[in-house]
Amino acid sequence: MVEILGHHHISMLTKDAKLNKDFYVDKLGLRMYLKTVNQDDPSMYHLFYGDEVGTPGTSLTFFELKxxxxxxxxxxxxxxxxxxxxxxxxxxxxKNRFETLGVDHDAIGIYNGMMSLHFRDHEGLEMVLLPNGNRKVPQDWRNNRYTDVPNEHQIMGMGPIEFKIDDVSEMKDFLENDLNFELVDSESELLYTIDFEGLYSDIVLKEEEGEKERPGKGSIHHLALSVADEDELNKVKQLLDEKKVVHTGIVDRDFFKSLYYRHSHILIEFATEGPGLPYDDVEQLGQQLDLPGFLEPRRKEIEDNLEPI
Structure with missing residues (x-):
């Protein structure tokens, strides 16, 4: 059985890297801890936001597609x-901060039985804030010193991630029988978790018929689930090989290793917890363009083609 540790990161699409940074750093109070490029197309930015050092489970990442x-x-x-x-x-x-900063939001309400605050970024990306209370979170999550948001109200990390699928039966089977998720609730939506004491691994399945989403700015590209190391990632590969399904194989992303697989139309990445960012000075994170080793010889060409942010 594959051991999933929780969410690793989630990746979205943006039309404008500068406006994206302004929203997630200045309004949401996240740290842009990594500024890099899409390794498959280095003409576009890949921006990473999260806690102070980009701990797995706290990261929202964006590909810029102008x-x-x-x-x-x-x-x-x-x-x-x-x-x-x-x-x-x-x-x-x-709610008060959103009103002051002009962020599109709803009234405080209820989501999956919890108090909640739904809001949208400047490109329409749907998000919801949920109070963690005394529930468990990964011990490595940390506050961000580089924001005006007080520690007692900062965004901590990722919680429930919602999938809309026209037929949820195959995804249910995959989560339960291959990834060891357990069903929490089945009142109106299916809520799955690997840890009943926390919200940091939850996946919400909503069955909804209709037209398939057509991605654009503010859409979600994929969800990455966290595994401990390359040995665990190889277990994922072996599982998918036995199912005789198409996947990418293991890809070295320099800061972690990954494998991508599309199930029930949803692109899922499995990513290792390490090795992480090789930082010596926390203050320097996100200040310069970080490139994986194989792209370093092309640094000048890549920087010349990117608009500064």
Missing amino acids: PMGQTHKGTNAISRIGLLVPSEESLGYW
């Missing part, structure tokens, strides 16, 4: 990102 149009919402897509904040009082803080 010519991209609007997302046409639909089914067979990752539809919403849950983000954890410390308490129900934090929801009031964020």
Whole structure:
């Protein structure tokens, strides 16, 4: 059985890297801890936001695609990102902050039985803040010193991630029988977790028929699930090989290793916890363009083709 540790990161599409940074750093108070490029197409930025050092489970990442149009919402897509904040009082803080900063948001309400605050970024990406309370979170998550958001209200990391699928039966089977997720609730939506004491690994399945989503700015590209190391990643590979399904094989992303697989129209990445960023000075994270070793000889060409942010 593959051992999933929780969410690793989630990746989205943006039309404008500068506006994206302004929203996630200045308004949400996240740290841009890594500024790099898409390793498969180094003409586009790949920006990473999270806690102070980009701990797995806290990261929202964005590929910049300048010519991209609007997302046409639909089914067979990752539809919403849950983000954890410390308490129900934090929801009031964020509601006031959103009103001050002009962030599109709803009234405080209920999501999966929890107090919640739904909001959208400047490109329509759907997110929801949820109070973590005394629930467990990964011990390595940390606060961000480089924001004006007080520690007691900062976004901690990723919570429930919502999938909309026209037929959830195959995804249910994959989560339960291959990845060892357990069903928490089946009232109106299916909520799965690997840890009943926390929200940091939850996946919400919503069965919804209709047109398939057409991606654009503000759409979600893939969810990465965290595994401990390359040995565990090889277990994922062996599992998928036995199922005789198409996958990418293991890909070295320099900061971690990954494998990608599309199931029920949803692109899922499995990513190792390490080796992580080779940083000596936390203050320097995200300040310069970081390139994987194989792209370093092309640094000048790559930097010349990118607009500074």
